[in-house]
Structure formats: structure tokens, C-alpha cells
Amino acid sequence: MLEYLTYKFDDTPEFISTFDELPLWSASFGLLLLKHLELRPNLTVLDIGSGAGFPLIELAGRFGKSCTFCGLDPWTNASHRARQKIKNYGLSNVEVIEGSAEQIPFENDTIDLIVSNLGINNFENPQIVFNECNRVLKPNGRLVLTTNLNGHWREFYTVFEETLTELGKDEIAATLIVHQEHRGTVETITKLFTDSGFKVTRYVEDSFEMKFLDGSAFLNHHFVKLGWLSSWRDLLPQEELEVIFQRLEENLNLYSIKSDGLRLTVPMVYIEGEKV
Numbered sequence: 001m002l003e004y005l006t007y008k009f010d011d012t013p014e015f016i017s018t019f020d021e022l023p024l025w026s027a028s029f030g031l032l033l034l035k036h037l038e039l040r041p042n043l044t045v046l047d048i049g050s051g052a053g054f055p056l057i058e059l060a061g062r063f064g065k066s067c068t069f070c071g072l073d074p075w076t077n078a079s080h081r082a083r084q085k086i087k088n089y090g091l092s093n094v095e096v097i098e099g100s101a102e103q104i105p106f107e108n109d110t111i112d113l114i115v116s117n118l119g120i121n122n123f124e125n126p127q128i129v130f131n132e133c134n135r136v137l138k139p140n141g142r143l144v145l146t147t148n149l150n151g152h153w154r155e156f157y158t159v160f161e162e163t164l165t166e167l168g169k170d171e172i173a174a175t176l177i178v179h180q181e182h183r184g185t186v187e188t189i190t191k192l193f194t195d196s197g198f199k200v201t202r203y204v205e206d207s208f209e210m211k212f213l214d215g216s217a218f219l220n221h222h223f224v225k226l227g228w229l230s231s232w233r234d235l236l237p238q239e240e241l242e243v244i245f246q247r248l249e250e251n252l253n254l255y256s257i258k259s260d261g262l263r264l265t266v267p268m269v270y271i272e273g274e275k276v
């Protein structure tokens with residue numbers, strides 16, 4: 001069995017410390033957020049999908065003590081980790097609540113600003129979350145999202161689709177295309193805003209590149225094993241996993257020789273809406 005196929009995510013308090021490594025991925029989106037987010041004093045701010053505390057804690061530090069911050073996430077161990085960091089940093093203007101943004105535990109019209117870094121692709125019901133954000137925001141309050149977009153890692157997905165076609169797995173190739181489409185476009189995200197009572201006041205598109213030596217380095221990379229591999233495995237028949245991944249790895253390696261490494265594009269957006 002290929003080593004990376006046996007890798008298992010283990011959601012225990014000890015394991016969660018590895019998530020302190022994740023901000024290298026999250027940081028690109030956090031930097032986009034920090035670049036465009038207007039800083040104002042005396043705000044009540046909510047970060048939905050605050051995970052292990054990024055960018056919640058960074059924002060609390062950047063905005064300072066006149067603002068109060070709350071992180072909301074259903075993930076127990078990540079929330080504990082965030083609280084530990086808040087305690088370690090000695091911050092008094094931030095707290096973390098365990099819960100879902102589908103039911104935000106705040107009264108109507110009480111929040112000035114809601115942010116979410118890489119949250120939207122992970123919400124099971126984004127429209128419900130947007131409606132909830134609209135409910136708890138004050139009139140003219142802002143909802144600000146940063147996320148990767150449809151087209152994410154298109155170089156990898158193209159080789160993956162070609163591999164499945166080469167192996168005669170056209171149906172799975174079609175499923176893979178659907179799988180990629182859960183990531184929004186600027187248009188679909190804008191629609192979520194407008195359908196829940198926001199007007200989009202600003203959006204900024206950007207992109208960055210993640211470069212790996214080849215497919216073997218990519219598939220064995222801790223971030224890929226930690227965050228992505230299980231979603232691809234779930235699309236494939238278990239008894240054919242090994243054969244499919246073996247060929248995928250070979251094809252990615254051939255592609256990398258021709259293309260000076262495996263360079264993967266990550267399109268992203270900063271998008272801001274105002275409650276109308």
C-alpha cells in the first residue's frame with residue numbers, strides 16, 4: 001500500500017497542535033484579508049470558521065483593545081487550541097465559542113463586522129450562514145470573506161481527470177468535475193451575498209502559485225495528506241485506490257518534468273458586502 005493512502009487524520013488534543021502549521025496555507029488568504037480590510041475602532045467583530053485561531057487572534061491584535069472579537073467554530077479541539085493561544089498571548093478582547101454559523105448565538109443587529117478566512121468552502125449550507133450573518137449584523141454592518149475559488153489547483157485536477165479517462169473511469173472523472181465546483185466563483189459568491197440581503201461593496205481577485213518538485217512530493221506532502229487526500233479518496237472505489245493513485249502519481253511526475261515542476265495555481269478573492 002502506498003504510504004500516503006494509509007494516512008489517517010486523528011482528531012485528538014495532541015494531534016491538533018499540527019494545525020499550527022496550517023497558517024502557511026491560510027496565511028496567503030489572511031494577508032489578502034489584512035491588505036484590504038479597513039481598520040476601525042470600537043467594533044464588535046465575529047470570525048466564523050475561526051479554527052485554531054487564525055486570523056482571529058491576529059486581527060484582535062491588529063485592531064487593538066477598543067474592539068472585541070469572537071471566534072465561532074464547531075470544531076472542539078481547534079477551539080481549545082485557539083483558547084490556549086489567546087491565554088498564552090494574554091489577550092483580553094478575544095473569545096472563542098464552539099458552535100455553527102448556521103445558528104449564530106447572538107441577538108439580531110448586534111455585530112459590526114463578520115470575517116471568514118477560508119470558511120465558505122467548508123460550510124455545509126452557505127446560504128443559511130449568510131442569512132444568519134445578515135440577521136446578527138447591525139444595519140450597514142459588513143461581511144468580509146477570503147476564499148480560494150473554482151479553478152483551484154487546475155493543473156493537478158486536469159492531470160487527475162486525464163488519468164481517470166486513461167483508466168476508463170469516465171464516470172468518476174465527471175464526479176471529480178462536480179467535486180471541484182463546490183468552490184464558488186465570484187458570481188456564485190456574489191449571489192449568496194445578494195440573496196441574503198447584502199450589497200457587494202468591493203471584491204479583489206488575486207492568485208498565487210504553490211510549487212512542488214513533482215507529483216510524488218505533492219502527494220506525500222503533509223498538507224495534502226492532512227487536508228485534501230481524504231476528499232479525493234472518497235470519490236474513488238476503495239478496491240481501485242492503489243491503481244488509480246499509482247497512475248496519477250506517474251502522470252503528475254511526467255507533467256512535472258515537462259513543466260519545470262508541479263506549479264499549482266490558487267485563485268482567490270477578497271469580497272466584502274454591506275447589510276442593506
Ligand SMILES: C[S@@+](CC[C@H](N)C(=O)[O-])C[C@H]1O[C@@H](n2cnc3c(N)ncnc32)[C@H](O)[C@@H]1O
Nearest residue numbers: 026049050051054073075100101117118122123
Ligand atoms: C479551512 S478551515 C479555516 C480555518 C481558519 N479560519 C484558517 O484561516 O486557517 C475552515 C473552518 O470552518 C469551520 N466550519 C465548518 N463548518 C462551519 C460552520 N457551520 N460554522 C462555523 N465554522 C465552520 C471548520 O471547523 C474549520 O475550522
